Amino acid sequence: MNVKILGAFAAVALLAACSDNTAKTSGSGATATGSGIVPGSQEDLVANVGDRVFYDFNKSGLKTDGKATLDRQAAWLAKYAQNNVQVAGNCDERGTEEYNIALGQRRAAAARDYLVAKGVASTRVTTISYGKDRPTALGSNEAAWAQNRNAITSVR
Amino acid sequence: MTQSEIPALPLADLNARGFSISRRGLAVGAAALILPNRLYAQTAPASASPADSAIVVDRARIDPIPIAIPVFAGGDSVAQRMGNDIAGVITNNLARSGLFRTIDPAAFIGQDTNDVPNFANWKGIGAQALVTGKVDSQGGNKLRVEFRLWDVLPGQQIQGTAYSADSTNWRRIAHIISDVIYERLLGEKGYFDTRVCYIAGSGPRDRRVKRLAIMDQDGENNRFLTDGTWIAKTPRFHPSQDKVAFMSYANNRPRVYMYDLDTQRQSVLGDFSGMTLSPRFAPDGNSVVMAQTTPGGNADIYTVDLASRRSHQLTNSGSIDVSPCYSPDGTQIVFNSDRGGDQQLYVMGADGSNPRRISFGNGRYGTPVWSPRGDLIAYTRLFESTFAIGVMRPDGSGERILSESFYVEGPTFAPNGRVIMFWRETPARDNRGTGFSARLVSIDITGFNERQIPTPTDASEPAWGPLLA
Numbered sequence: 001m002n003v004k005i006l007g008a009f010a011a012v013a014l015l016a017a018c019s020d021n022t023a024k025t026s027g028s029g030a031t032a033t034g035s036g037i038v039p040g041s042q043e044d045l046v047a048n049v050g051d052r053v054f055y056d057f058n059k060s061g062l063k064t065d066g067k068a069t070l071d072r073q074a075a076w077l078a079k080y081a082q083n084n085v086q087v088a089g090n091c092d093e094r095g096t097e098e099y100n101i102a103l104g105q106r107r108a109a110a111a112r113d114y115l116v117a118k119g120v121a122s123t124r125v126t127t128i129s130y131g132k133d134r135p136t137a138l139g140s141n142e143a144a145w146a147q148n149r150n151a152i153t154s155v156r
Numbered sequence: 157m158t159q160s161e162i163p164a165l166p167l168a169d170l171n172a173r174g175f176s177i178s179r180r181g182l183a184v185g186a187a188a189l190i191l192p193n194r195l196y197a198q199t200a201p202a203s204a205s206p207a208d209s210a211i212v213v214d215r216a217r218i219d220p221i222p223i224a225i226p227v228f229a230g231g232d233s234v235a236q237r238m239g240n241d242i243a244g245v246i247t248n249n250l251a252r253s254g255l256f257r258t259i260d261p262a263a264f265i266g267q268d269t270n271d272v273p274n275f276a277n278w279k280g281i282g283a284q285a286l287v288t289g290k291v292d293s294q295g296g297n298k299l300r301v302e303f304r305l306w307d308v309l310p311g312q313q314i315q316g317t318a319y320s321a322d323s324t325n326w327r328r329i330a331h332i333i334s335d336v337i338y339e340r341l342l343g344e345k346g347y348f349d350t351r352v353c354y355i356a357g358s359g360p361r362d363r364r365v366k367r368l369a370i371m372d373q374d375g376e377n378n379r380f381l382t383d384g385t386w387i388a389k390t391p392r393f394h395p396s397q398d399k400v401a402f403m404s405y406a407n408n409r410p411r412v413y414m415y416d417l418d419t420q421r422q423s424v425l426g427d428f429s430g431m432t433l434s435p436r437f438a439p440d441g442n443s444v445v446m447a448q449t450t451p452g453g454n455a456d457i458y459t460v461d462l463a464s465r466r467s468h469q470l471t472n473s474g475s476i477d478v479s480p481c482y483s484p485d486g487t488q489i490v491f492n493s494d495r496g497g498d499q500q501l502y503v504m505g506a507d508g509s510n511p512r513r514i515s516f517g518n519g520r521y522g523t524p525v526w527s528p529r530g531d532l533i534a535y536t537r538l539f540e541s542t543f544a545i546g547v548m549r550p551d552g553s554g555e556r557i558l559s560e561s562f563y564v565e566g567p568t569f570a571p572n573g574r575v576i577m578f579w580r581e582t583p584a585r586d587n588r589g590t591g592f593s594a595r596l597v598s599i600d601i602t603g604f605n606e607r608q609i610p611t612p613t614d615a616s617e618p619a620w621g622p623l624l625a
Contacts, residue, residue: 096522096536096565098434102476106453138361138589
């Protein structure tokens with residue numbers, strides 16, 4: 001059971017890496033183009049909406065581009081009203097375990113509150129924090145840490 | 157396991173003030189009154205007074221006690237092998253403490269064939285203390301281990317004790333003997349007959365498997381307690397029972413659980429809507445203090461009574477309050493809060509009253525833990541690009557950094573307050589995570605004698621348990 005969940009995580013991470021380029025070239029809000037992505041699916045969210053927002057070091061405030069991503073997520077959730085989501089907060093490795101679990105929760109809550117403020121029913125959004133236990137990037141450098149300070153939205 | 161004192165052997169050269177073996181059992185607190193001064197390692201007391209903390213560090217480095225630990229004799233081949241192994245465990249314990257210099261057996265002169273050692277031979281190689289022992293198989297799986305601790309120069313027996321136990325308990329006998337030697341020669345309790353709970357990490361960094369694990373303090377008898385299906389974190393030992401509180405991501409609802417080491421059952425602790433984390437037992441073992449996250453993204457500190465499972469809220473600061481830890485007398489709690497803007501240490505009354513900040517050095521501070529002696533608080537400090545393990549007095553004065561590197565975290569005290577264990581991470585060398593590792597490390601509270609603890613996997617978040625015997 002959990003193996004499957006972990007597998008899904010890995011797939012999300014790989015797709016996310018691709019989506020950066022996709023977003024730059026095709027712009028946001030583009031519909032799936034012959035790639036077999038099912039509209040309203042997790043893959044759709046990742047490829048065409050953006051599944052994650054990023055935070056500054058030791059901070060949980062949303063940045064301009066993060067708000068833009070969450071605006072698109074809110075619109076997407078309005079369109080696919082059957083989808084409930086989990087927002088998972090994450091931290092880089094430059095903090096203590098216990099504080100980072102709480103900080104990841106604070107990041108997830110900030111993203112969740114923004115979605116709710118944009119009209120998503122609070123009952124549709126759950127939160128969790130993985131502290132620094134589920135990094136996207138595996139390196140020990142600033143580029144990796146910047147990627148790992150995030151809140152990731154996934155369809156439940 | 158049973159134990160009995162064995163009388164001092166009749167010694168031809170026993171001088172007039174020679175004493176017979178203590179019949180008060182192992183808990184001899186008055187070792188300092190009995191032993192000649194030269195037998196003490198010139199170690200600083202673990203509780204440094206304000207004025208002499210600089211001297212403490214210097215004194216701790218010199219004069220470990222030279223001690224010889226020949227293989228324990230055995231009646232048959234099985235007992236001989238066990239005698240060899242027991243002497244090996246004792247040697248390893250005492251050497252790793254940094255307070256003893258175990259003499260290389262290659263230097264030993266001759267072999268004692270009588271019960272009474274040939275003290276001249278031991279004097280000749282500079283031994284001040286000598287440990288001798290015998291192992292006898294007693295049929296079935298029973299074992300009798302007899303040991304004697306000798307003061308070499310006057311040729312006196314300091315301690316003689318015999319232990320009868322299942323042979324599967326041979327390691328515990330070796331640890332108990334190590335603790336007796338430590339206490340008789342240093343005048344304070346040892347910490348060898350203890351276990352350490354920790355989190356065993358394996359697999360790629362982005363799908364890390366984190367299991368609850370337990371081992372003896374020297375890294376032996378390692379066991380994994382959870383199967384890795386869910387992330388396990390922050391284990392803490394109950395002060396007297398075979399129970400561990402820890403955080404589990406079971407069913408994707410991260411909560412604090414109690415794990416019973418005897419029944420291997422776990423149960424969620426308290427009924428909280430938020431995530432719960434960072435548990436610590438009260439010194440009396442009747443309750444746990446821990447943090448719960450709030451819907452708004454903060455965290456408050458609660459206690460949960462273990463009998464009634466009722467909870468009681470202690471903080472409500474609109475910030476992240478985590479990592480609470482009681483003072484050993486149970487009257488105060490040190491914790492970690494960002495109420496002032498960033499992560500710092502605060503001390504409050506056990507009822508949540510009068511919180512005051514105690515950390516004012518450079519950087520952020522986390523994971524405070526109160527020494528069992530009550531005189532120090534150990535913590536993790538994050539400053540610029542380095543992490544450090546340090547100690548300060550409960551009022552925040554006397555800050556002293558013990559170890560510093562790319563990443564160190566999570567100090568835990570040995571039950572005698574003399575040694576701290578924490579973990580160290582080595583950074584990944586590339587973007588595939590190559591080279592990342594996490595290992596447990598112990599260090600004397602003077603900042604010397606840093607040693608890695610052998611573990612079969614990556615290891616983090618150690619929690620040092622109480623003395624078993």
